[in-house]
Amino acid sequence: MASEEETVFEGYLHDVTQMETSGNNKDYFNCYLQTSGDQYRRCVVFDIKKHGYYVKAAADRKPLKIINAGTILNKFIPGQLDIRIYYASTEKVLMSLDFGYIEKPSIPNSVEEALVPEYVARQRLEVEQQEEVEQEQEEEQEEVEQQEEQEEEQEEEQEEVEQEEEVEQQEKEEVEQEGLTTVRGQVYGVQLAAQRQCSSCHKWQLAFNLTAINHRCKACGLLQRFGSYVQAVNGTLMVNKGDLKLPLTLTSTVLMTYLSQNDLQELLADVQLVEEHFLEVGLFVIQYNAKNEVVVVTTGNV
Ligand SMILES: [Zn+2]
Secondary structure, eight states: OOSSOOOOEEEEEEOOOOOEEOTTSOEEEEEEEEOSSSOEEEEEEOOGGGHHHHHHHHHHTOEEEEESOEEEEOSSSTTOEEEEEOTTOEEEEOSOOSSOOOOOOSSOSSHHHHHSOHHHHHHHHHHHHHHHHHHHHHHHHHHHHHHHHHHHHHHHHHHHHHHHHHHHHHHHHHHHHHTOEEEEEEEEEEEEEEEEEOTTTOOEESSOOTTOSEEEOTTTOOEEEGGGSEEEEEEEEEEEETTEEEEEEEOHHHHHHHHHHTTOGGGGGSHHHHHHHHHHHOEEEEEEOTTOBEEEEEETTO
């Protein structure tokens, strides 16, 4: 590329060619612009609508000023710049130039031009046009990437908003937890039941023969070893809260936590042992929620 950008050219048009079509279906034509008494610069015109005007301007030998043009590497002579005329380029007819119209010699501008066949020149032009198309595509790709980046940023912002909402949700849950009731009282009654859950279909088993080695699931019919069933023990604790007799639901999860924290898992061998444990200890500190479900149970002696 030229170090200083040429955009305005003055001269006379010569030898406007017929329309050519490049390999990527872009039409163009060539001509020469006589820019001095003895210099003829090759032009490439991609705006084919200019063809009629250029043919006539050449025939009329009009002195022209071409504005908003550019340069393009000569296909024959490396490093030499031809004039490139764009769609946005405009032509003005001048009153005169300080040099006259001189018929372009039929001899080639250079030896190289004579040696390079026209089809080779066309191929080179196609390559350049292809590069231009690729550059446009790259620019479009960049735009797409920038857009994707923006969308990513928006997604990140969205995630931040969601995280904030999550924090708010957690705070809300904490408030609900703060709404838990804690009672320190005597367990005066307890009713627990052992249930076993099928390891395959997860259905609870109503009748479960503890003396059998195997048990057939009542729901899916799968015969399984006793130990394959997931054990759950849950029920109701009756607690005195002042003068109130409070029935609280004890879930298996909370009970298992209590038993493991107090190293009492062996009591699970017989559910009645667990029930008797609650009555023997007597005093408990129990946290329960609005649905009267026990959340935490600890012995009142701690
Ligand atoms: Zn089952």
